[in-house]
Amino acid sequence: MTVGRDPGGRLTYDEPDYGDEGGFRVAGRAEAGPVSPFGGARHPDPCSVVMFGVTGDLAHRKLIPALYDLGCHGVLPAGTTLVGYGRRELSDAQFRDLLQGAIDDHYGVEGVDGDVCRLVLEAPRYVQGEFDDPEGFARLAALLDELDRQGSRGNRMFYLATPPSQFPVLVEQLGAAGLARPGAGRDPDAACGWTRVVIEKPFGRDLETARELDRVIGQVFDERQVYRIDHYLAKETVQNLLVLRFANVIFEPVWNRRYVDYVEITAAETLGVEHRGPYYEEAGALRDMITPHLIQLFSLVAMEPPVAFDADAVRDEKMKVLRAVRPIPPESIADWAVRAQYVSGVVDGEEVPGYRDEERVAPDSYTETYAALKLVVDNWRWQGVPFYLRTGKRMARRVTEIAIHFKRPPVLLFKDAMASGGLQPNVLVLRVQPDEGFSLTIESKVPGHDVALQPVAMDYSYGTTLNELPFSAYETVLVDAMEGDMTLFTRGDQAEEAWRIVAPVLEAWAQRPQRDISIYEAGSWGPEAADALMARDGHSWRQPTKGDGT
Secondary structure (H helix, E strand, O other), X not given: OOEEEOOOOOEEEOOOOOOOOOOOEEOOEEOOOOOOOOOOOOOOOOOEEEEEOOOOHHHHHHHHHHHHHHHHOOOOOOOOEEEEEEOOOOOHHHHHHHHHHHHHHHHOHHHOOXXXXXXXXXXXXEEEOOOOOHHHHHHHHHHHHHHHHHHHOOOEEEEEOOOHHHHHHHHHHHHHOOOOOOOOOOOOOOOOOOEEEEEOOOOOOOHHHHHHHHHHHHHHOOHHHEEEOOHHHHOHHHHHHHHHHHOOOOOHHHOOOOOEEEEEEEEEOOOOOOOOHHHHHHHHHXXXXXXXXXXXXXXXXXXXXXXXXXXXXXXXXXXXXXXXXXXXXXXXXXXXXXXXXXXXXXXXXXXXXXXXXXXXXXXXXXXXXXXXXXXXXXXXXXXXXEEEEXXXXXXXXXXXXXXXXXXXXXXXXXXXXXXXXXXXXXXXXXXXXXXXXXXEEEEEEOOOOOOOEEEEEEEEEHHHHHOOOOOOHHHHHHHHHHHOOOOOOEOHHHHHHHHHHHHXXXXXXXXXXXXXXXXXXXXEOOOHHHHHHHHOOOOOOOOOOOXXXX
């Protein structure tokens, strides 16, 4: 794939070259294409998984347990070796103990399968070095050459689980050490495999820095090697959204402006910033959640049907709808976006401090812990349908969901039978977490002689039906990267377009840090200003409760 830019500075791509990269030809074996996450057995090839930031929080809480889960599911191939690279001095044995500790902390010592651990942690290797140390990367290259001969077949996945400021440094060092290209191993007897780099969010801080990061990456890696991770898109319900839309004829005909009134996308947390104060002070809710996660969910809801279910076709349609989002007018930001910060309150029965009283947070901080955004899509399908995105910390309930609110019937035949609240619209809710599943609310007759209506929910829960989900989000991310399936990963132009959408909001808030920032009590559903944002359009936010099928 060739990467360029259009006259407006946006990334552009030509038709992909299904050559030696991207998972279409691995270890000398031609493949038909990447395996879909919606079906088919998972059979990744063995590889060296090189993890930068392996001693950090993300690796400890998410990545190491996900590798263990892949072992439990019988997916992790023999010959795969985990390689850690970090500043701390650790022996291979100490590194193995660190990995074992992460698995034990996640599942409890009694809940860990020893046989699986021996498979996953068979012979982990560790390289000590600074992120900008050429000698450290030379040692890493020599180790990878050794592992190629032992069974990884020249396949290498570099996972950047570090602070975003280190992304350009690591990418440049990988390039300088000759580790960025397929078949980068210097042993002529080693198989020529693939090389991929997985990058955690955020992808820049704004449009300018996102473009600069893409420029650095593009100088070292081909776009087909770059996997910008959004673990939200790996959630089972998010993947099922496309199946729900395009495999069921009852939904697609009404998935448009004629029948949909408005759409809500919510990501609410009950936790505060915990020990991430310095990071959150730099990021804020808009950068941390809406740009990398909720806008990507929005694009899946609003995109047109792809011509095929493969990575390029799906990502092309997502890109089209992102480009159709109406620019937010800088002169009326308050009509399109709301920011707020939580003060002390009660969450789950416990008193919690306000944001400014959190550890390592400035006492006069104006960083938003809540952000709401209204988007309008100027295309044939969605003209006039508002999309509302919101995220917040210390909210009333931990929930991530997509709610499609349909219009009311044009003629009310049952006026006398309706409750005082009137006829309730149909609502399709896709619960991303914690109770993954979906529900459809419809009006139904109350049993009895009289005609009375009540809303009922037809509900499907993965946990109830399947007892356990087949793959966690990070499991899916890791195995997709191993297999070369880019469907659930963000392309560079998509990341840039997301920053383009929020750029006017970021600029306005930066120019007036103390203006128009509301407060909300911890344990509530957010500020009154967010309610007013929707009320101006005649709508209101959902307030889901535990056990609420709607």
